[in-house]
Amino acid sequence: MKRLFFLFLFTSVTLSQNLKLGFNIEFHQIRINSETGILGGNGAPLSVHLTSDYKFTRNFSTLVKIGRTLHQEFLGWEFGIDGKYQLYKPLFIFGGTKLHLNEGRGISNGEWVNYANIFMLNAGVGADITSIFSIDLSYYYPLSKKIIGGSRNYYSGKEEIITRKFNGMIRLGFAFKWEI
Numbered sequence: 001m002k003r004l005f006f007l008f009l010f011t012s013v014t015l016s017q018n019l020k021l022g023f024n025i026e027f028h029q030i031r032i033n034s035e036t037g038i039l040g041g042n043g044a045p046l047s048v049h050l051t052s053d054y055k056f057t058r059n060f061s062t063l064v065k066i067g068r069t070l071h072q073e074f075l076g077w078e079f080g081i082d083g084k085y086q087l088y089k090p091l092f093i094f095g096g097t098k099l100h101l102n103e104g105r106g107i108s109n110g111e112w113v114n115y116a117n118i119f120m121l122n123a124g125v126g127a128d129i130t131s132i133f134s135i136d137l138s139y140y141y142p143l144s145k146k147i148i149g150g151s152r153n154y155y156s157g158k159e160e161i162i163t164r165k166f167n168g169m170i171r172l173g174f175a176f177k178w179e180i
């Protein structure tokens with residue numbers, strides 16, 4: 001029993017030295033296939049995530065993110081996992097997947113938002129500024145072009161529906177993580 005207890009204690013201490021928990025804030029610009037090309041609208045183009053970073057080796061770790069996007073037309077929960085490779089201090093690269101669950105609803109003046117589950121691939125580059133703070137820039141590419149919203153155009157003399165399909169996204173992230 002004592003051996004089992006010491007094995008559990010040793011494993012817990014070893015694993016916790018490689019684990020960081022924290023949060024990140026990401027500002028984004030969403031590309032759509034519409035007349036404007038960039039998604040505008042209401043709300044902040046902002047995402048907030050809780051993150052965990054587990055270091056497997058000196059240069060490789062996994063990042064897990066669970067959070068929410070606050071942009072009005074792209075509002076919804078997000079779940080993602082990335083592999084992160086430390087090139088050399090302070091630069092790193094990463095890539096992975098993210099699932100965005102867009103929340104559909106009606107908006108005033110004939111605008112609407114679609115329910116859509118968007119599965120994306122992402123890749124990026126970043127830098128560790130301090131031991132708890134890092135900055136990264138990433139690109140997200142959807143695996144299917146989903147309609148995330150649209151509007152009715154009444155001004156052209158006839159009613160026409162203009163849809164917005166999600167084409168990709170660039171995000172600038174600020175992450176804060178502490179060792180457990």
